[in-house]
Amino acid sequence: MATxxxxxxxxxxxxxxxxxAPARRRKKSDRRFQTPADxxxxxxxxxxxxxxxxxxxWMVSTSxxxxxxxxxxxxQWIPDPIVWENYLRIWExxxxxxxxxxxxxxxxxxxxxxxxxxxxxxYGFSKMRIPGKNAIFLGLLAxxxxxxxxxxxxxxxxxxxxxWVDTLLPLxxxxxxxxxxxxxxxxxxxxxxxxxxxxxxxxxxxxxPQIFGRIVLPLIRPAIAAQxxxxxxxxxxxxxxxxxxxxxxNVQTLQLVIANFNATYAVQTDYPLIMAASIVSLLxxxxxxxxxxxxxxxSIALTGNKG
Numbered sequence: 001m002a003t004x005x006x007x008x009x010x011x012x013x014x015x016x017x018x019x020x021a022p023a024r025r026r027k028k029s030d031r032r033f034q035t036p037a038d039x040x041x042x043x044x045x046x047x048x049x050x051x052x053x054x055x056x057x058w059m060v061s062t063s064x065x066x067x068x069x070x071x072x073x074x075x076q077w078i079p080d081p082i083v084w085e086n087y088l089r090i091w092e093x094x095x096x097x098x099x100x101x102x103x104x105x106x107x108x109x110x111x112x113x114x115x116x117x118x119x120x121x122x123y124g125f126s127k128m129r130i131p132g133k134n135a136i137f138l139g140l141l142a143x144x145x146x147x148x149x150x151x152x153x154x155x156x157x158x159x160x161x162x163x164w165v166d167t168l169l170p171l172x173x174x175x176x177x178x179x180x181x182x183x184x185x186x187x188x189x190x191x192x193x194x195x196x197x198x199x200x201x202x203x204x205x206x207x208x209p210q211i212f213g214r215i216v217l218p219l220i221r222p223a224i225a226a227q228x229x230x231x232x233x234x235x236x237x238x239x240x241x242x243x244x245x246x247x248x249x250n251v252q253t254l255q256l257v258i259a260n261f262n263a264t265y266a267v268q269t270d271y272p273l274i275m276a277a278s279i280v281s282l283l284x285x286x287x288x289x290x291x292x293x294x295x296x297x298x299s300i301a302l303t304g305n306k307g
Contacts, residue, residue, distance in 0.1 A: 063087070063275035070271050086276040093265070093273055095249055096280065099257035104284075106168055106253060107235045110175035115228055118178035119220070122186035123212050127198050137187070144180050148240070156244055170245040171253075175235070182227040189223045190216065225292040232288050236281075254281050 057077070062070055063086055064079040090096050124130060125137050159170045193216070201211045239255045246252050252260075261277050 059275050059278060063272055063279050065272050067270055067272060070269070083272065086272045087280070089273055090261075090277045090280065094257055094261055094277075095252070096254070096257050096277060098250060099252055099254035100280075102168060102251060103236055103254040106171045107232055109172050110235055111228060111232050114175045114178050114231070115182070115224065117176065118182040118227075119186060119217070119224065120212070121178050121183045122190055123208075123216055125183070126187045126190035127193075127195065127216075128208065140180055141184065152244060159245065165245055166247045166251060167245075168251060171238070171241050179227070179231055182231060185227055186220060186223055189220055193219060229288050229292050233285050236285055 061077055061079055064082045064084070065076065066079075066081070066083055069076055069079060125133055130136075155170070156165070159165055164170050164173075197215065198211060201215060206214075237255060238253070239259065242253045242256050243259075246256060258274070258277050258281055261274050265271075265273050
């Protein structure tokens, strides 16, 4: 007579939960502060973030107030009433649309062409065999050390002699040849890519433009995104260059238009109008950051992994 022996089995609930319970405990412990110092650092960072956001919040609040409510005590953080008409008045108070168009022409032209030339220069300085490239690169870096005030008069005289003053060309043409800080950053980023990868592509018959477009460009895309947003912010918010070269109203950039708003309407204590114009000038920079924020975070993460 055949007998069957009972094989002890592990209950399904125990086998399932035995592996998940430590994971849950780890997740819960990760959310807690390990030491009191972690809590202090967290509180300090939150206070710093709030401190940096307060001026922006006050600017938004002021742009929605009436002129009288700007000076009332205690200050109103939430306007009562909310005056949306301030954002309609800015288009009639000055040539703000012309400023947006001119700033867009300068920024988009410089960023699109200058980023391409900067990437090519960084690739050449890091991966191509060019005689004396290190000396040339050091010479370019030395140019960064020269303060811009020392160059203002010579560059103004140069552009004046060739008839570029009161046009957008002095703001566009120099940027078409690239950005030295972007070249430096991308060159250092490319130095981490093995030379054997480039040499293997050359042996397979690929040209340098093909290597750059198919191998190098996908690898440095996060770094390019981080530099593009920084360069765009600098170009869009540039005030010193336009105030030196631009005089006519039809070629003024947005920052000059807002400066004229400040000079004209601050006397009239029309600060809501000035703040509304400032918010409009902030929106393109905010939009660029939102578009490239994932690439910027990837760039920071990759940079940390390389260390």
